[in-house]
Structures are given as structure tokens and as C-alpha cells.
Amino acid sequence: MPQIDLIPTPTDINADWLAQHLGRSVSGVTAKPVGTGQVGATYRFLLADTDPDARGQASLPGSLIGKFMSEDPVSRATGIAQLSYVREVKFYQTYGNTKPLPIPLARYAAIDEASHEFALIMDDFPGHRPGNQLLPATLEEAKLAMVAAASIHAAWWGDAGLDTHIWLNGSHAASGMNVDALFEMLWPAFCARYGDQINDQIRATGQAYLGRINAWISQRAGPRCLTHGDFRPDNMLFHEGDAAHPIVIVDWQTAGVGNGATDIAYYLGTALTPERRRTHERALVHLWIDQLVKAGVPEADTQSLWDTYRRDALAGFLMGVLASMIVAQTPRGDAMFLAMCARAAAMVEDHGSVGLI
Template sequence: MTQLPVLTLEEITADWLSEILQARVVSVTATPIGTGQVGATYRLTLDYGSGSGPSTLVIKLPSNDPLSRATGKSHMTYIRESRFYQLFAGRKPMAVPSHLYIAFDEDSHAFTLLMHDLPQHRAGNQLVAATLREAALAMEAAATFHAGWWGDPMLDKLDWLSGTRAVPPQLDIEAIYAMFWPAFCDRYGERVTENMRTVGEAFVGRINQWSESRTGERCLTHNDFRPDNMLYHLDDPAKPIVIVDWQTVGVGTGAGDIAYYLGTALDPETRKVQERALFDIYLDSLKANGVTNLGIATAWDDYRRSAIAGFLMGVTASMVVGQTDRGDTMFLAMCERSAAMVLDHRDLAIPS
């Protein structure tokens, strides 16, 4: 793989962009966008003088927050996203941004990701429950990248993917959760609801048991599949939804991404009524994308066993990224919605 130089925001100059775009850029300005906790994303506005080219681009860099940046390196989130764009994006039909440049530094884990902008798309918002139309689009989008590498043994040869079998697990998830759960309760106090406490306590000492209970065909998974990581333009027939933030990309069961999304994106009552219909949209989309060895009953059971996924992310991620008011509200919402899902499916969702 060609080693391209990593650039800082200050090095994204008009001259450098002129070389990338093969068009004379006169000036460029950067404006922060997005709500990411681990990455820093900017919209670049380009002036061509008398020439022409894309008026805006998007660039993503490591976080400016030292704690979040250290987390990005230690948890391998920066290498995962960089390698995803180097090895997967654009290789098969997927609802992902088109990128112009991707560079990664092995030592520091600094990276530079330059992408085409989608100015007509709006960002999803984790704090506002998704609509059924948005949820259906998410089901279809997940099926594209799950199907693209469905059961592909190559995935387990990549030691940078989350959940890979190429190397032993680098983190003791059982111990991490046992440490973070009481810290989560201490931080948020009375904001931790009864449902959250019931579910949180039920998984202390049972994370590995839960993980080993999940079956199903392994595939490429996003692992943070929720509205904040989606862009929508419902009137765009080509790309009504685009999935971003591939920092947690890994290998796992596709039903896990679906449970994560439906458990964190929908309000619990809507999810309870609509989840089977939305799951069926996902299954139909898998088939439309060429998956033939699909056990429907097994997939549904694995979806139910995966109900805790969003809760685990809410607890652990809140403890390792820079704390913000929005972040606190978001993590609590994820945990509360996911806790309701776990309790709705407790016969399979909670290890016995």
C-alpha cells in the first residue's frame, strides 16, 4: 500500500488542493462541522477565482482534544477508519462517502481523510428519535456492507479490525465494563434510571458470556451504527443515506449493527412495535444484495441477543472521550433506549 504523507489542517493549502483536484484553487477556508467525540471534521470552502471545481470538500483529522486523541490511538479507531477507506470503500456498492485522499501514520496514528462533500444531506441526530423512513434506509444501507463481505474469511486475516481472529483480543472487555459501569453511575447519579441500573448490573461479570452466545455468519460491521453517523437526503435517489465515521469498523454478526441502531435510534415504544418489520427490511435487503445462506430464525435470535450493544457503547465510550453536555445527554439516551430493548427481549438478551 502506497504511504502517503499525513497533513494537518494548516497544511491543507490552496496549492495542495490544486494538485489533488487538478484545478487551480485560489483560497480555502475551514469550518468545523459534526459532533464527533474522537475525530475533528471540517468543511473546506474553495475559491477558484475564474476556474471551477467542487465548491466544498470535507476533511477529517484526529481529535483536537488530547484525551480523545489518545483514546483514538489506544483503541485503534484512527487506524480502523483509515484502513477502511484504503481497503474497502469504493470496492463494492455501499452507502459511504467518496474520498479523494487518505493517509495514515503508523507511529502516531495521525491521519488525513479528504472526502467529497454532500452539502444537501443533513446529519442525523442521536438526540431526536429517527423516523420510520430513516430507519428503513438504515436497514437497507447496513445490508449493503454486510452483504459485500458476508462470510468472507479474508476479514479474519486483518489484525486491525475489531473482533478479528487474526490476533488475540487486546482489551479485556469484561474487566473494562466492570470498571466503567460504577464510574458511569457515579458520574450521572440520578440520571441513571431504574431500567438502566437493572440492565447495567445484570451484565457485570457476564460480558464474555454474552459475547460468546451470539452466532450467525460473520461479516464487515460498522459497530457504531446510529443516526449521528449518518447523513440523509431523502429526495436523492442515488444516495438517500450515507454512512460515516468508520472508526469502529470490525468483524461480527450483521444483526448486531441492526440491534444497535434500532435500540438507540428509535424511541422504545416505536421500536417495540416496528422492529420486526424493520428487521425484515434488512433481511430482504441482504437477499437483494446476494446473500443466500441466511437463517432467518437464527438471525432474529441473534438480533435479540445483541440488544445490549448500544448500552455497552454508551457506558464505555462516555468514560474514554472528552466530556461535553451533548455527549452526556447522548450517552444517557443511548443507554436508556437500549435498556428498554434488553428488558423487552430479556429471555435471550440477558445471559442466564
């Protein structure tokens, strides 16, 4: 990627900027906000070619996606405090472009670590449909998600270098967070905000985990690998007719190091209805494991992954509660977080996850 100077804003991404930084000659650029992200601002840049040959020379498509700091002050403050912006840029600078993964190719990734202003310019997939957390995932989408997760998890399976990065969630080099204290502070606010929208299962799950989340985190077993951390439909793009990219995983602001089964529990617990999950979860988890082995993960490393999956049903519930309280409130966000909590709470009960701590 090119040498970094001033961090561009969305309005800076014009023909001159593309020519200077990406070597792309265009006659014009049109920017349009896209996506439903609550921590970052995402734009699609439509490019009008001046020289048709330039597209082939620069290997660039007719549109690009750009991510920048959120324009909402609450969400922006959250992104800074949680290192979300630093984490995503560092992910692409360190890992994202180095191996064939089901993710967008980053053309430009820059951040000012003092202010956290950043710009991330990536390949676009305009023909893909975005996943939707409010619409339960189909079985075919879930299968694609399992295969994609396996390729990501297997890529740096057991790589000790992951734990040298202070910006990766869960890294041994990073400062630990007292999640119990954070949950105990935000859980009453969550209950107060959503009131009778919280069913008995959600309420019982939250109460059961009070004072137990740090223990859950500290007892997570290996082998360790790169994890997404927010592995759900809103962060996926689908196109079953695209053999090369049937699924694309986006939004790496929560990238971390841990057990890949946590990503799987997060996804199946929040993306599927409880009924569909109960019917298909064993087959889907085994599909993920089979893909790990196919990618070179030793079979011995997969023996306890089902137990970790059951134990980590909390992952989606915890994100639903905490994220809802620290990003800008929107009607869609409220519906999404409540759906995540309801589905994950059902999974916690199904697997007796509290008792596995």
C-alpha cells in the same frame, strides 16, 4: 489514491496541497469545523475555483470533508489506544472505495502508524441533514438505515478475508480484549457521574451484565460480515430527495467483522424510542433481511438473525457506558449517552436479552 508523504493538518489543506495531491486547481480554500464527533476533528473545506473546467476534470465537488486527530488530548489518547484512527483509514484504503456503498468516496487517506496522525479527505454532502441521536429517528429514517446496512453487510458477506485484518474489531487476527474487566472498571464511574439521571432500568441492566460480557462476545454466531460498529443517527446523513444517496453512512472508526444483526440491534435499540421500536422492529428487521437476500445473501444464512438481534440488544448499552467514560465529557455527549443507555436498556428488558447468553 495518491502516494503518501507527510500527513497534512487542517491548515495544510490549501490550494497548493489540492493541486499537488488531488489535481484540483482552486483560487482559495476556506476551512470550517463541522460535526459533533468526540474522537476525531472534522472540517468542511469550501473550494473556490480558478478554472471551472478543473472541477469536471478532477470530478471533485465544490467542497470536501476532512477528518483528523481530535484536538482534545483525552479523546486523542482514546483514538490512539482504541486504534480508531488506524481503523478508519485502513477501512477506506482496503474496502471503502472498492464497491458501491452508501458511504463518502475517499479522495485521500493517509496515516502515520507510529504517531497515529492521519488525514482523510472525502466527498462532501452539504445538502444532506445530519442525523441526531437526541432526536428519535423517524420510521422513514429507520427504513433507510435498514437498506443501507443491508448493502454494507451483503458486500463482504461470509468473506474470510475480513478475519485476516488485525485492525478490524472482532477479527480473528486481532488481539482479544477483556471487555468484562473494562466494564467492571468503568461501570461504577458511570453510575457515580450520572447519579440520579440513571433510571432503575439502566442500573439493573448494567448490574445484570457484570461479568457476562466476554461470554456474550464469545458466543456471537455467524455468518460473518463487515460491520459498522457505531450504527446510529449521528453517523448518518439524510436527503430523501437525493435518489442516488438518500442516506450516507459516515465515521468508520469502529469498523469490524461480526454478525450484521448486531449493527441492527444497536441502531433500533438506541435510535428509536422504545415505543416506536416495539411497534416497528419486526418489520424493520425483516426489511433488512429482505434486502440482504435481494443482494445475494443465501436465505439459509438469515434464519437465525432475529434471535441474534434479540440477544445483541446489549450493543448500544455497552457503547453508551464505555464511550461516555473514555472520551471528552460534553453536555451533548452526556445527554446522548444517557439516551442510548435508556433506550437500549428497555430493549434488553423487552427481549430478555440477558437470559440469551
